[in-house]
Amino acid sequence: MNRAAQSVCVSAFLFAAFAGAADRQSANKDFAWVQARVQEIAVKPEERRLDEIGWAKDIREAKRLAKETGRPVFLFTHDGRLNIGRC
Amino acid sequence: MRAGPLSNQKVISLLNEHFVPVYTVNEEYTDKGSAPPEEKAERNRIFQEGHAAKLSVGSVHVYILAPDGHLRDSLHVAKAAQSEHLMAMLEKTVAELKVPKGKPVVAPVTQSQCPPSPPGSIALHLSARSLDGRGAWGDFPVEDWIVLSSDESKRLLPGADAVSIGATWEIPREVATRILTHFYPATENNDVSKNVFEKQSLKGTVTSVENGVARARLTGEMKMAHSFYHKADGKTVEATVIGFIDFVPAQGKVDSLKLVTDEATYGGGKFAVGVRLVR
Numbered sequence: 001m002n003r004a005a006q007s008v009c010v011s012a013f014l015f016a017a018f019a020g021a022a023d024r025q026s027a028n029k030d031f032a033w034v035q036a037r038v039q040e041i042a043v044k045p046e047e048r049r050l051d052e053i054g055w056a057k058d059i060r061e062a063k064r065l066a067k068e069t070g071r072p073v074f075l076f077t078h079d080g081r082l083n084i085g086r087c
Numbered sequence: 088m089r090a091g092p093l094s095n096q097k098v099i100s101l102l103n104e105h106f107v108p109v110y111t112v113n114e115e116y117t118d119k120g121s122a123p124p125e126e127k128a129e130r131n132r133i134f135q136e137g138h139a140a141k142l143s144v145g146s147v148h149v150y151i152l153a154p155d156g157h158l159r160d161s162l163h164v165a166k167a168a169q170s171e172h173l174m175a176m177l178e179k180t181v182a183e184l185k186v187p188k189g190k191p192v193v194a195p196v197t198q199s200q201c202p203p204s205p206p207g208s209i210a211l212h213l214s215a216r217s218l219d220g221r222g223a224w225g226d227f228p229v230e231d232w233i234v235l236s237s238d239e240s241k242r243l244l245p246g247a248d249a250v251s252i253g254a255t256w257e258i259p260r261e262v263a264t265r266i267l268t269h270f271y272p273a274t275e276n277n278d279v280s281k282n283v284f285e286k287q288s289l290k291g292t293v294t295s296v297e298n299g300v301a302r303a304r305l306t307g308e309m310k311m312a313h314s315f316y317h318k319a320d321g322k323t324v325e326a327t328v329i330g331f332i333d334f335v336p337a338q339g340k341v342d343s344l345k346l347v348t349d350e351a352t353y354g355g356g357k358f359a360v361g362v363r364l365v366r
Contacts, residue, residue, distance in 0.1 A: 041360065050094070070186070
């Protein structure tokens, strides 16, 4: 076998070994792994502190409650969706 | 705002104890937006009062209304996002109006809620977070709620007669897209209609069938153009995904779905996404 052919064979062997290793790594990621990973990635309560604020539903409700309670309104207008962080 | 003042304990306490807090989504208040006309009129009134009083007015702002509903102060978000500036404004308002301390007027509840879903549909909750703070905002993870119709949820599954251990099937592209198009970390642009898939596959392989319930392993990969801001920037999401789906073949019903990124990159950084069926 000449050098070029040897080189191709070695490369093919290494590629197959690599691909096999990647498949084996992926195959080790079973149901328990996926379940744990979903939990790890999920948003935690401490990452959603705006949930600790008592938000009125809309401007009209805020106005009504303000009049009833004698409190001022804090209104934040924004683009996107603050509640899910896509903003 | 969310990562800064709205996560600051002093600001949270001030808002709960002395104010009626509310936030609005600008997209809902456009001419074609979903807010009722009376709501849009209220927001416009506030803006008009701001202009008349020569206060700062803009679409991303904090506005303070007096108890009678009229505008008394405002702050551009660039300043409001700095907790010390916002607190100064709130404390000044409390002092001037002599607002006594009290409990929240509205009981705090989780703001990210599963949307209503018609019978037969399934609701998926997605979380996405930057793993290294590179290429995307990383102050907090972001979420999406994805409701798949009854038809779409059935199309996640193989035909009932094709369910045996080892059987594989490809999830139709348009159904996989409904989920995978949300696989990106926190960016300014959240218009998924502009996402373009250069590569996408999601397939299932049945791993067990017990008491009429099948479990299949999901594997997939994607390459999707998604711009960080609202103009094309050539950035792409590249990801491999792994998951499991439990289903009742005879009924075409999905009992459980969990899907996560194995490796995912965007804008030179790494991120992770997790999806689970909630309802």
